[in-house]
Amino acid sequence: MTSEEIQAIFFVECEESLAAAEAGLLACQCGTQDADTINAVFRGVHSIKGGAGAFGFVGLQAFTHCFETLLSDVRDGSVQLTDRLIELMLRALDILSDHVTAARGQGKAPDDAAMLEELTAAQACCARTTIQNDPPAPSAIAAEPAPVPDESEMGFGLDLDALLDDISGDTVPEEPELSWIVRLRPHAGAMTNGGEPLLLLRELAGTGARCIGCDHTAVPPLDRLDLSQGYLGWTFEVPANVPESTVRDIFEFIGDDCGLAVGSDAAMPAVQIAMTAPGATNASHRSSGEGATALPVAAAQPTAGGGQTIRVELTKLDRLINTVGELVIAQAMLTQRLGTEVSAGEELALLDGLVRDIQESAMSIRAQPIGTAFSRLPRILRELTASTGKQVRLELSGEATELDKTVIERLGEPLTHLMRNAVDHGIETPAEREAVGKSAEGTLRFSAEHRSGRILIRISDDGRGINRARVLAKAVEKGLIAADAQLSNEEIDMLIFAPGFSTAQTVSNISGRGVGMDVVRQNVKALGGRISIESTEGVGTNFILTLPLTLAISDGMIVKAGGQTLVVPLANVIESLRPDNDDIKGLGAHRRMLNVRGRFLPIVPVGAAIGVPANAQGPGVLMVVDTEGAGQAALLVDEICDQRQFVIKSLDTNYRAVDGVAGATILGDGQVALILDVEGLVAGAMLAAATPEAA
Amino acid sequence: MASFTLPACCDQGAATDLQRQLIAAGSGAHRIDGSQAGQISQAMLQLLISARLGGALITPSAALREVAGLTGLSDVLFAGDEA
Numbered sequence: 001m002t003s004e005e006i007q008a009i010f011f012v013e014c015e016e017s018l019a020a021a022e023a024g025l026l027a028c029q030c031g032t033q034d035a036d037t038i039n040a041v042f043r044g045v046h047s048i049k050g051g052a053g054a055f056g057f058v059g060l061q062a063f064t065h066c067f068e069t070l071l072s073d074v075r076d077g078s079v080q081l082t083d084r085l086i087e088l089m090l091r092a093l094d095i096l097s098d099h100v101t102a103a104r105g106q107g108k109a110p111d112d113a114a115m116l117e118e119l120t121a122a123q124a125c126c127a128r129t130t131i132q133n134d135p136p137a138p139s140a141i142a143a144e145p146a147p148v149p150d151e152s153e154m155g156f157g158l159d160l161d162a163l164l165d166d167i168s169g170d171t172v173p174e175e176p177e178l179s180w181i182v183r184l185r186p187h188a189g190a191m192t193n194g195g196e197p198l199l200l201l202r203e204l205a206g207t208g209a210r211c212i213g214c215d216h217t218a219v220p221p222l223d224r225l226d227l228s229q230g231y232l233g234w235t236f237e238v239p240a241n242v243p244e245s246t247v248r249d250i251f252e253f254i255g256d257d258c259g260l261a262v263g264s265d266a267a268m269p270a271v272q273i274a275m276t277a278p279g280a281t282n283a284s285h286r287s288s289g290e291g292a293t294a295l296p297v298a299a300a301q302p303t304a305g306g307g308q309t310i311r312v313e314l315t316k317l318d319r320l321i322n323t324v325g326e327l328v329i330a331q332a333m334l335t336q337r338l339g340t341e342v343s344a345g346e347e348l349a350l351l352d353g354l355v356r357d358i359q360e361s362a363m364s365i366r367a368q369p370i371g372t373a374f375s376r377l378p379r380i381l382r383e384l385t386a387s388t389g390k391q392v393r394l395e396l397s398g399e400a401t402e403l404d405k406t407v408i409e410r411l412g413e414p415l416t417h418l419m420r421n422a423v424d425h426g427i428e429t430p431a432e433r434e435a436v437g438k439s440a441e442g443t444l445r446f447s448a449e450h451r452s453g454r455i456l457i458r459i460s461d462d463g464r465g466i467n468r469a470r471v472l473a474k475a476v477e478k479g480l481i482a483a484d485a486q487l488s489n490e491e492i493d494m495l496i497f498a499p500g501f502s503t504a505q506t507v508s509n510i511s512g513r514g515v516g517m518d519v520v521r522q523n524v525k526a527l528g529g530r531i532s533i534e535s536t537e538g539v540g541t542n543f544i545l546t547l548p549l550t551l552a553i554s555d556g557m558i559v560k561a562g563g564q565t566l567v568v569p570l571a572n573v574i575e576s577l578r579p580d581n582d583d584i585k586g587l588g589a590h591r592r593m594l595n596v597r598g599r600f601l602p603i604v605p606v607g608a609a610i611g612v613p614a615n616a617q618g619p620g621v622l623m624v625v626d627t628e629g630a631g632q633a634a635l636l637v638d639e640i641c642d643q644r645q646f647v648i649k650s651l652d653t654n655y656r657a658v659d660g661v662a663g664a665t666i667l668g669d670g671q672v673a674l675i676l677d678v679e680g681l682v683a684g685a686m687l688a689a690a691t692p693e694a695a
Numbered sequence: 696m697a698s699f700t701l702p703a704c705c706d707q708g709a710a711t712d713l714q715r716q717l718i719a720a721g722s723g724a725h726r727i728d729g730s731q732a733g734q735i736s737q738a739m740l741q742l743l744i745s746a747r748l749g750g751a752l753i754t755p756s757a758a759l760r761e762v763a764g765l766t767g768l769s770d771v772l773f774a775g776d777e778a
Binding site: 196202205212214 | 706710711717736737738741748765766
């Protein structure tokens, strides 16, 4: 594995660590301040620090060290976790995130001087309290933030000794009482994970510990030396006032890749050399001395499912998903052909079940909890509240709800815009809220749940709701609707998604240009989803996003129109019916309307809309469909053949974009069927029907 | 006596290169010039120990001496040699 690859993994882990730390701090904010939660925050920051040191990201490492020192005191209980401190640490986490981004080369390193001062001050404040109770830990930082040393002066891009000395200042006891022993031996994993064990030894030495022996007897002759193995074992004397936890924390980052044994000063056997393959871990630590304590340096972090995880290149996963899609198609074709020719029903059913299992397993590999899309929201909210002066409490629920990775990635922008919109337009200022009898603090909720094979995301605020009179006036002013147009409340609400629409009096850096909500609608539509609004003036607004769980497979109705086999996505279909002649009425010279329980919907003949001859043999079947832009309509097809899952093939990739067609799929009989873009089809038909009349 | 020079960055890659050269040079007392060595990895330390046990003489830089001190290997690597 190249160092670039290892570094890429480090950055992925940074994102996970940041998310874990933020989740922990938010949980603390909500009152969950137990040891596990605080440890999770500490671990997140500490892991980043370990990697930062290994890769020589000096600024990132210096910042995490300062942050971690405060967290360490919080964990030890010498600093009380107050709301103010949590808020400070959340802001520190934002800066840490910027540091990570800068380390990736995607931005400028943040100006962290003020934050370092704040963290230092918070820690120094506790240190004063601590002096009255316990002696300060040697790693306690000085009142002033440490200047970052010149990179050129440091080994591997940094000199942890100097750095820690600078940070520790005069707090390191000059003559520490050496009273306990730690033995350690980096294993193969520590030699090949992109880090450098000697940096950890430096950090250990930075606590005042002193090496009193190195066991090099296992180092083989040159021709048998495998440099990816760890042959050296060290014994360090550690000052009595350095807690075990401090030493444990230093090696936590490399986990089981470093054998570690801590005892008093009693004789302790050397830790075994890990003769495992590079990258493998050795969880066994031999430690049999009396009084010795074998420390699991870091327990494996349990995953959501409690199992182990591996990282897989996304392109490999996509290939697998694609191949499974082909397998599903091939299986359907086989079933269709053999089902009519041979008696192999049982075997085909078994095959069908197995293919379905493989398909579901493959799709679940790409599934991720939506919490990854939600994780960026707290920070955005902090920035929004800081710039607007509004007080907003964020509530998240359903973060574990899983959906396809691509869907999650594309959700980020719409969720951000919806949050901006809610804070800027929805939630009132504290004074305005109190004036109408609400609490000064508004509430913004993001929730997710599975419903009927799709995911439903609800963004709710308890703000002022949509001012429909103002929206209507603005829409007329902008020429979006006629002055005498009669619109339902729902239709008025949907006007806010029109391109360029904004009721904001002024354009701020948050919103007001009328771009965001249009982007939301476009993105949701591109994902095959829908968005709807429920709003009550003075009470609040709900935005409801309904999205497919995956972009690769969908449910649809197989229909025929003009001799063509087509697929209508089930997400659009409300009902299908065979109307009586009385239910169909003419409107003008070109349009026909379907009476559905007293409501007239325009009929769109699918054959004509996609340019194939209409079927003159029968009345056909009407399918009532719902669209975002054009409302409900009735699609006229010749017949409905089936309802099934289908594998979506991109028409853009394999051919070119075609109006009214969203993609294609291969049916069980091998023929290609076009998947209708119901939204575009209905909108296009409405436009075509309206044009002759307009002319 | 074959001579080898340590680069400034003695990471695992550099150690692997040097190991290859040392093996190619065959057995015997080699001289390893580490006067330019600035960044030392555990892999390089292990290689130097192995070479030293095979009779190599090592000329250290200040950084190498410092690392040897930190890791308790000064005697193993340099004892009896000229500074």
